[in-house]
Amino acid sequence: MSEAVSALKGESHVGFATVTEAGVTGMITLRADLAATATRIALAGQGLKLPGAREIVAGDKGRFTGWMSPDELLVICAYEDAPAVAAGLAKSLHLEHALVTNVSDARARFTISGAKADQVLTKLCPVDFATLKAGEMRRTRAAQVAAAIWRSGPEELSLVCFRSVAGYVMGILEVSSRQGGELF
Amino acid sequence: MLTLTCPCCGVTVEETELAPGGEAHLKRFGPGSTDAEFETYMFARKNPKGVHFERWRHAYGCGKWFLAARCTVSWEVFGTYPAQTTEPPAELIAKIKEKRPGWEGWK
CATH class of the missing domain: 3.30.1360.120 (Probable tRNA modification gtpase trme; domain 1)
Structure with a gap:
């Protein structure tokens, strides 16, 4: 590697x-319907919380979720964890109209x-x-x-x-x- | 300096964080329209001395388009509202009429 x-x-x-x-730093862009229950569940699965408008909230393991726009979040985590977190989010949102990308690099x-x-x-x-x-x-x-x-x-x-x-x-x-x- | 409140993210930002998008509430004339209609849609823009409805994009922030009503003379901002509307909200029109009694309307 x-x-x-x-x-x-x-x-x-x-x-x-x-x-x-x-x-x-691990950074993941998540674009989805932030009001949808599926989004909240997907975030919770990775130890993340859903922020309100213009908020950044701490989750587990030193991870953060920041509100970027009405349909976009920025997930901040350890660099090594980013691929797994992105894959986890993508898996739980695969039935939704959502986009998950690891933008760490x-x-x-x-x-x-x-x-x-x-x-x-x-x-x-x-x-x-x-x-x-x-x-x-x-x-x-x-x-x-x-x-x-x-x-x-x-x-x-x-x-x-x-x-x-x-x-x-x-x-x-x-x-x-x-x-x-x-x-x- | 023009200061607008983005209705999508609620933050009050100044002009340099925004990108202007010209006149709001244009009706599109596309295929099938007359040349005169298309020309008007394409080129004719209001240039009022007074109340003007504009499109703005919160380019350095949430990236969303929104609409704003302001005065081109005093730069007073009457209000901002989401772009997903075909006409200005009624309360905004009432507010402008109260402040500018001689205003001829938005159309």
Whole structure:
């Protein structure tokens, strides 16, 4: 087997906040009727919960389910588990009008941590971070590319974007988090 | 800066997260229509000074299309509503009529 490598191999920069490429992460796109009982059962079978609109909820084994749009969810799990979780979801939804795809290798995940982590993203995203609650999934843009952001811990934000733009996102995060660039 | 609330995901976003889709509530004239009808459908667009109904797509968010009513002069947003409608909701029309008494209607 070839070794799985993340987009930037865990590159990290320390400024007034620490920005890190979070390494390989299992991500699965699920498109289905989110109101259907079958969807809820399929998620429960993998230890996942169904999030409400714009929520990200924790399930078992450190897995998360994020709400991406009225018919789309993003499942986040361990990289090694992703193929099995995707297969499990696809199996239980095979009679439904649904799509399950393992997108782990098509995405990159970053963490921005520190007491002033919000300010790194305030400069890049048209989002009022003062009103971004814990457990809220916010899809937006980071400078010129699409991204999804949520609070993944105290003083820590996570950002996912397409792998093809990982270098660009690391660049803007690094510049935005440089020492002396704090907003307040 | 134009700020709209996406009715699909409920988040209030500003213009740069959205993609404009032009005038809303167009009636399509396809095969079988007259040349004049097709030309009107294809090219003629309202350009009002005042109330305008528009299509927008929440491009950087949930990716869904929705419709919005706003004033092209003051940029006041009267409301947004799902795209799965053939005409603006009655309460939105009432609200606009209250705010713009001289408004000639959406058609």
